Amino acid sequence: MLDKITIGTRKSALALWQTHHVADLLRSVYPDMQIHVTPFSTRGDELLDSALPAIGGKGVFTEALEQALRDGVIDFAVHSLKDLPTQDADGLTVGAITARAHPGDALVSKGGLRLDDLPYGAIVGTSSRRRSAQLLAYRPDLRMIDIRGNVGTRIQKALAPDSDYSATVLACAGLQRLEMNQHINAVLPFDIMLPAPGQGALAVQCRDSVVSRQLLAAINDEKTALSVMAERAFLAALGGGCSLPVAAYATTDGDQLHLRGRVCAVDGRMVIDLRGSTTTDADSAFALGGRLAQEAIAQGADRLIAEINT
Numbered sequence: 001m002l003d004k005i006t007i008g009t010r011k012s013a014l015a016l017w018q019t020h021h022v023a024d025l026l027r028s029v030y031p032d033m034q035i036h037v038t039p040f041s042t043r044g045d046e047l048l049d050s051a052l053p054a055i056g057g058k059g060v061f062t063e064a065l066e067q068a069l070r071d072g073v074i075d076f077a078v079h080s081l082k083d084l085p086t087q088d089a090d091g092l093t094v095g096a097i098t099a100r101a102h103p104g105d106a107l108v109s110k111g112g113l114r115l116d117d118l119p120y121g122a123i124v125g126t127s128s129r130r131r132s133a134q135l136l137a138y139r140p141d142l143r144m145i146d147i148r149g150n151v152g153t154r155i156q157k158a159l160a161p162d163s164d165y166s167a168t169v170l171a172c173a174g175l176q177r178l179e180m181n182q183h184i185n186a187v188l189p190f191d192i193m194l195p196a197p198g199q200g201a202l203a204v205q206c207r208d209s210v211v212s213r214q215l216l217a218a219i220n221d222e223k224t225a226l227s228v229m230a231e232r233a234f235l236a237a238l239g240g241g242c243s244l245p246v247a248a249y250a251t252t253d254g255d256q257l258h259l260r261g262r263v264c265a266v267d268g269r270m271v272i273d274l275r276g277s278t279t280t281d282a283d284s285a286f287a288l289g290g291r292l293a294q295e296a297i298a299q300g301a302d303r304l305i306a307e308i309n310t
Contacts (some may be wrong), residue, residue: 002215004034008065008074011039012150017177018202019078021100025219039072040064059094062205066092077205081198081228082171084205086236093214095206100224101173103200103249105131106184107191108175109167110159114186115139122166125158128194129266131169133245136268138192145259149297151175155183169193178290194247194262197231223252226285230278233289234261238301248289255280261292263301266308272299 002067005026009019016039023035041064065077066089079117081097088094108116115138118124125147126132132144147154147165151174158168175184201224206212229246238246245264250257257280276292278284293301 002075002163002211003032004036005075005215006036007039007271008038008040008068008071008077011041012067014080014151014174014178015039015078018080018280020206021177022076022078022096022202022219025098029218030215038068041066062089065204069205075206075212079203079205080171080174080230081201081203082196084198084199084203086232088208089205091208092205093208093213094203095213096204096220097225097228098202098204098219099221100189100200100227102176102250104172104190104196105169105188105195105199106172106175107169107184107188108155108158108168108183109293110165111169112185115167115188115192116144118166123164124164124218125154125168128169128196130245130247130264132195133264133266133268134262134271135169135245136263137271138170138268140268141297151178151180155180159183168170171195171199182203189262194218194260195249197235197246197248198228199249201228223280226257226280227251229282230257230259230289231261233286233288234259234293237290237293238296239305244305252280257285259288259292261289261296263296263304265304270304272296272301272304274299 010013017038026035041161044285057259062079062084068074069077071090120141121143122141123145127146127148135142147168154168157163158165172187204216225307227250229252233249235246242301247262250259256277258277261274274292274295276288278288
């Protein structure tokens with residue numbers, strides 16, 4: 001068992017909060033362990049003037065940390081699970097997934113307006129195709145404009161009196177973790193805005209070794225892990241990422257796992273919404289995600305994927 005570990009993180013306030021939260025979880029189990037936190041700058045944090053699909057998708061937030069893991073500079077890396085690609089990077093794995101925070105999305109708007117109250121043609125700042133597609137499915141009149149930066153920066157941009165934005169959409173979990181609840185004007189219902197697969201959960205990435213996996217098993221939340229396994233299996237079977245508007249959310253109820261998946265056209269004109277259930281074990285959760293993805297493809301999701309990739 002390791003007696004000293006180094007955890008890598010991005011430098012944003014939210015990433016640091018998440019990493020210190022994981023460090024505290026580890027200290028609660030291993031009180032004698034020395035834990036150090038080392039911040040890194042990632043390409044996704046540095047290239048703020050480009051849309052995520054244009055610079056490589058959400059993997060641009062993880063590649064620097066993953067290389068540090070391979071090089072032995074750090075022992076663990078903490079990520080928002082929704083930012084982590086569905087396929088394990090070479091030589092690495094997810095050793096723990098922490099208990100999930102609020103999985104939903106929140107509207108942050110000027111004047112405290114709710115979604116239905118935004119003026120016709122209002123500009124909403126978001127760099128997420130999942131969010132923009134679902135908003136357009138509900139309000140086709142809205143205009144979607146990219147907005148990049150950390151949580152605080154996006155709020156400042158959206159609420160600036162001289163900006164063109166009327167609102168932005170952010171993860172509830174991030175706002176709550178940073179104690180920015182006062183900016184939440186409305187939590188968007190799942191019928192309008194289903195979350196990204198894994199949203200609200202944290203992933204602790206490590207080298208694929210027995211020692212690392214055994215150490216991290218103590219802070220793994222099994223219910224959350226099963227739920228996000230189904231969600232990410234749905235995304236993986238569709239071949240998606242941040243380049244495709246894919247949403248999914250799973251919950252457990254006794255010995256049953258319930259999954260809701262959604263695939264949208266980027267303009268919101270087509271929405272495929274599916275539900276399924278299975279027993280609460282890892283094989284069944286993974287299979288459910290794949291099965292719902294195949295149902296989505298049968299209903300036309302493959303055509304939406306082809307449109308994005310052309």
